[in-house]
Amino acid sequence: MPEILVRLDVLILLSLVLYLMVLAGWRFIEVRRQRVLTAEPPHPVLTSDNANIAASPSCVRILAFSSSGCHQCHRLQTPALQRVLEARGPAVTVVEVDALSSPELTQHYQVLTVPTTVVLNATGRAHAVNYGFTNTQRLLEQVDEAQKQFM
Numbered sequence: 001m002p003e004i005l006v007r008l009d010v011l012i013l014l015s016l017v018l019y020l021m022v023l024a025g026w027r028f029i030e031v032r033r034q035r036v037l038t039a040e041p042p043h044p045v046l047t048s049d050n051a052n053i054a055a056s057p058s059c060v061r062i063l064a065f066s067s068s069g070c071h072q073c074h075r076l077q078t079p080a081l082q083r084v085l086e087a088r089g090p091a092v093t094v095v096e097v098d099a100l101s102s103p104e105l106t107q108h109y110q111v112l113t114v115p116t117t118v119v120l121n122a123t124g125r126a127h128a129v130n131y132g133f134t135n136t137q138r139l140l141e142q143v144d145e146a147q148k149q150f151m
Contacts, residue, residue, distance in 0.1 A: 032110040033129045041124035042108045060092050060146045061124075062139065065099045065106065065116040076133050077115040083136040084143065092143055121146040 064081055066073035081094050099106045099114050109118050112131050119128040119142045127146040130138070 029112065029131060032112060033131075036108075036110050036118065036126045036129045039108065039126065041120070041126075042105065059090065060088075060122065060127075060143050061120040062092065062094045062143070063097050063105070063109065063118040063120065064094055065097045065109070065111045065118070066114050067099050070114045072133055073115040077117070080134065080136045080139060081117075084139045087136075087140060088143055091147065119143060119146055121149050 062081065062084070064073075064077060066077065085092055085094060097105055099111055099116070105111075109116070109126065109129065115133055117128075117130045117134050117139065118126050119130075119139070121127045127149070128142040130142075
């Protein structure tokens with residue numbers, strides 16, 4: 001019987017450590033996300049492929065951080081972004097950003113992984129940050145929220 005109690009204690013201890021690690025990870029990501037959402041927009045010179053991220057004051061922009069070797073970026077995120085563009089037309093602009101060749105933007109927007117999408121409102125301020133794949137519905141909701149801020 002005591003051997004079962006020792007095993008149970010070890011299992012409980014391991015579960016607690018795992019829970020605390022997951023909790024710390026969530027907190028880490030949330031702190032990074034809040035830094036982006038409260039930061040000033042970067043200087044207009046910080047661009048990707050000469051596409052000014054502060055180009056149009058009347059539309060919402062989505063910065064789509066990816067890399068050439070990211071299969072999830074190209075197979076999942078790109079089609080989702082295309083559906084957003086089809087649904088919202090000229091009210092939305094997507095700026096593709098190669099995370100590896102744009103270290104200033106990657107650092108400014110606290111990119112932890114690719115794909116990462118950052119929804120910018122009409123003033124160029126970050127409205128939402130999504131680490132990992134984000135589906136079309138969630139992006140559409142974020143775009144609509146960003147547009148409502150300036151109506």
